Amino acid sequence: MTILCFHTVEPDWDSSLALRPDDFDEMCAWLARSRDVVPLEQAMGSLDRKFRPKGRTTAITFDDGWAGVAEHAWPILQNHGLPMTLFVIADSLQTDSIDLGWVENPPAAPLRVMGLDEIRALQAEGVHIGSHSMRHADLRTLDEEACVADLVESKAMLEDLLETSITTLAYPKGDHNEMVRRAAKRAGYEWAYTLPEEREPVGPMAVPRVGVYPGNSTKTLWLKTRRNYLDARLHPRWPGN
Numbered sequence: 495m496t497i498l499c500f501h502t503v504e505p506d507w508d509s510s511l512a513l514r515p516d517d518f519d520e521m522c523a524w525l526a527r528s529r530d531v532v533p534l535e536q537a538m539g540s541l542d543r544k545f546r547p548k549g550r551t552t553a554i555t556f557d558d559g560w561a562g563v564a565e566h567a568w569p570i571l572q573n574h575g576l577p578m579t580l581f582v583i584a585d586s587l588q589t590d591s592i593d594l595g596w597v598e599n600p601p602a603a604p605l606r607v608m609g610l611d612e613i614r615a616l617q618a619e620g621v622h623i624g625s626h627s628m629r630h631a632d633l634r635t636l637d638e639e640a641c642v643a644d645l646v647e648s649k650a651m652l653e654d655l656l657e658t659s660i661t662t663l664a665y666p667k668g669d670h671n672e673m674v675r676r677a678a679k680r681a682g683y684e685w686a687y688t689l690p691e692e693r694e695p696v697g698p699m700a701v702p703r704v705g706v707y708p709g710n711s712t713k714t715l716w717l718k719t720r721r722n723y724l725d726a727r728l729h730p731r732w733p734g735n
């Protein structure tokens with residue numbers, strides 16, 4: 495049905511990236527009750543021709559690796575028995591000073607992504623890890639060889655540090671084009687995930703996800719996990735398209 499994309503859960507960060515713990519808890523309770531939430535790799539086993547999971551199947555993904563995921567999101571997910579996949583910015587595992595300049599409206603307190611130990615701890619508890627590129631650059635701005643290099647390097651680094659095979663990629667901000675999709679395939683990914691805001695090609699290198707944002711209620715989630723949501727959302731007559 496739907497692959498959902500979240501970023502983080504934080505009580506005190508006003509941002510399109512951050513849900514409040516209470517709201518997230520309510521969403522998770524609803525998802526556990528009303529949808530078949532499965533690990534992402536399992537959802538990929540039953541896609542329809544538009545590359546969406548079939549039936550009530552839903553998967554939960556988080557992008558970027560914010561500290562709030564370990565601190566707030568994962569305990570809530572575990573409480574409801576829900577699995578997640580985390581897409582990690584590879585370079586953040588080997589440096590403390592990753593450039594987070596692309597974040598809009600950062601909080602007053604320092605914004606922090608998880609380090610290697612925290613990612614490993616989540617991994618040990620069953621969280622599946624994918625790549626979110628080396629440094630969260632807009633991959634469309636790179637030339638193809640640089641794009642392939644970024645995606646190969648992030649995959650290899652994560653595989654080395656986390657001792658697992660990395661077969662999935664979430665494009666930073668979901669942004670991609672034909673060159674980026676080709677580069678992802680050349681880099682050896684099985685699946686790459688997007689966040690479409692208009693009609694765009696779908697395929698193994700462009701699997702659509704639906705973003706969940708602050709202000710979304712369980713009613714919104716009901717809508718967003720309906721079979722026809724993306725068709726409506728991506729229709730040229732959708733408000734704002």
Ligand SMILES: [Zn+2]
Nearest residue numbers: 557558666667
């Ligand atoms: Zn991101």
